[in-house]
Amino acid sequence: MRAFFSKEDGNTHIIVLGLVWAALFISLIFFDFFTVFINKRVSQTSADAAALGASEEAMKVYQSRLRMDINTESAILSARVYAEASARAAAERIPFEVAWRQIINERHIPSGVEKKLKNLNYDVDATEALTYFYGPFYKNDMGRITEMMCSAIRSAPSVKSEARYYAEKNGASPEVKLIFPYKERFEVFVSVKKTTSFQSVADDRFKPGERDIYANAAASIKLPKGIPYYPSRCGSF
Secondary structure, eight states: OHHHHHHHHHHHHHHHHHHHHHHHHHHHHHHHHHHHHHHHHHHHHHHHHHHHHHHHHHHHHHHHHHHHHHHHHHHHHHHHHHHHHHHHHHHHTOOHHHHHHHHHHHTTOOHHHHHHHHOTTSOOOHHHHHHHHTSTTTTOOTHHHHHHHHHHHHTOHHHHHHHHHHHHHTTSOSOOEEESSBTTBSEEEEEEEEEOOOSSSOGGGSOTTTTEEEEEEEEEOOOOTTOOOOGGGOOOO
């Protein structure tokens, strides 16, 4: 009788031990699922932050480019109007101010741009200046503004650098993929990855890239107020 109970106790120990190991294995599996979920959330947060950072930097880049163009065009037009006004004033024997006003009206130059022509340091409204310089009364090519913005963004390494910075800051790899424009829209698309580890399987059992978790995000780049965007005039990189 004692031998029987001893044998039963041994079987019970084996069963309990098996249940413990099973519970441990299941807990590892659940822990791995939880790890993947957390890393996916981290990857998505990193992608969102990287896209927003890149879009903000892209806006700063194109704003600087457009401001440079406004200053250049203003300097050229200022010299031209001053020369024309001086010549007309001398030829017609009228005051310079009268000749100046005539030319300003003939060229349909708005007040803000006129102030810029008189004082090149004047901070003219960008929309007013761009609408005039590339509108029907001057170059008549509004699509050129899109070309300048896109060219500036494509050639600026700081846009991708910002994406890398925010991806790494939020826990993902600094290796990011950036697309601009995205789906013919004035947007940046960023893809980031985060490498995870598992409790149930050793890292060296995986092939390169199999532990990488990817996340994507896109962010719009704010356009200058009142300036249209021409997708056909913007390339990609």
